[in-house]
Amino acid sequence: MEKRKISFPHFGSYYIPIRHLMIRGLEIDYVTPPPMTKKTLELGGKYSPDYVCAPFKIHLGCYIEAIEKGADTLIQVDGVCRLGYYGELHEQILRDLGYDVVFVNLARARNRRIRGFYEEFKKISPNLSLKKFSTALLTSIDMVESIDQIEDYLRKNIGFEQQEGSFDRLYEDYLQALSLVESRKEAKYVTSNYIKRFKEIPVNKPLKPLRVGVVGEYYSIMDGFSNHQIEREMAKMGIVVDRYLNVSNSLFHYPVKKMREYIKGYSSYDIGATGTMTLNRALKFAKRGYDGIIHVKSFGCTPEIDAMPVLQNISKDYKIPILYFSFDSQTAEAGILTRLEAFYDMMVMRKEGKA
Ligand code: SF4
Incomplete structure (x- = not known):
């Protein structure tokens, strides 16, 4: 064959x-x-x-x-x-x-x-061979965890790099090194080596930077092309971008019972797909005093449409602004940026007590 x-x-x-x-x-x-x-x-x-x-x-x-x-x-x-x-x-x-x-x-x-x-x-x-398949699967899982760990650090720090492009350059290097990984041991080595190197990149992070939590639908939130790189755009504005939803958290570290329990004042039923995680994280971001929440979904995503009225309740109770994005193959780049900039200005004014 x-x-x-x-x-x-x-x-x-x-x-x-x-x-x-x-x-x-x-x-x-x-x-x-x-x-x-x-x-x-x-x-x-x-x-x-x-x-x-x-x-x-x-x-x-x-x-x-x-x-x-x-x-x-x-x-x-x-x-x-x-x-x-x-x-x-x-x-x-x-x-x-x-x-x-x-x-x-x-x-x-x-x-x-x-x-x-x-x-x-x-x-x-x-x-x-089941043995070969399982070994490769375990290595792939380690690689997924590696990407998630590194990208989490990136989202929170790339907006404060002293030298423009230093994070992107190292990230390219990292992807190259990860592509060559052959075993779990190598995956672990690449992860710890690059985490160390990312942490060595000098950043100018203020004591109290703006913090935005991102919640929403699985694919649109994780695929930069689909969401017009909004996390990247926010980071460029000097924002700490925090997102819990990634492949490892959704597949391997998803304490669904605890998550449901946490939001029971807002939702008694499981919404489906990523809806429970959306509400859980939004509530956590709100309680932790984040400056804003971005909700990302694809046009026509019914589970996330169901989550939106509940998000509005969280927004009202905790006085935290939420910006909603719905992406389709027709979404225009310019409109996204204008809305993000307006959201940013509003968060700055609130932080300075002017709004
Ligand atoms: S319905 Fe929503 S969660 Fe399901 S695939 Fe479509 S966009 Fe993703």
Whole structure:
């Protein structure tokens, strides 16, 4: 059987651990989709139902570009919202467009955890060894934790760098080093080495900087391209940007019972998808006296639409301003910046007691 060329849509820097899992664990080739551009959005938007949420359109655009780059196998993810059905819909659309590719739909592995994933992947890699797959999976998990740890530090400090570009340069270096990782030991070494190096970058951080918490929907919040790099834009304004939602916190450190308990005065039921985490973190940011909250979601994301009235209650009770962003393939860059700047000015005035 010819070696398959598998691909997965862009998702921040997580393509590195995903690629590791495919190459080392499944011993198949990995095709990184071309960097996302306006064309990716146009392609995805053109062939998607109009009112479907943005991650669907973005993924479809990435799939088409990956196929055109040589991918013959596509991974589709599962999720606790309608994302769980998207795999089948993507498959139908791509088949109607005439693409002859194989789909690995992880929604079919639901509830079977590592064994389920292993069985799904075995369909495209029949000689797959459970030992190799598990070893590569554990290394990939360490890589994910590494990215999350480093990016958390970045969000809180990049806005205060003394020399412009020093964080970005080191981050590029870090991604390069992470791409070469072969084992858990190496992943741990790269993480501790780069955390140390990031901490050595000189910053001019005021004693009481503006702090903004970011909450919202899984994909739009974590994928910089999808949210027009709003975290980066805020950091440039000299803001500490704090976000709890990332892959490791949502998959490996998600104390859902405690989270529900914490927000029970605001919500008695689980909203679904990332809604509970959105409310939990928003309440935490509010209680900790943050200067503002940014809520990020994709257009048409029903779980996060449900969370919005509750966020308004938190905002009213704790007198914390919340700025809402809803992203689609049509969102214009200029409008985002204008709203962010106005939000920033308002937070500064409040801090100075003028508003
Ligand atoms: S969480 Fe919202 S935006 Fe994300 S896939 Fe589900 S419905 Fe779509």
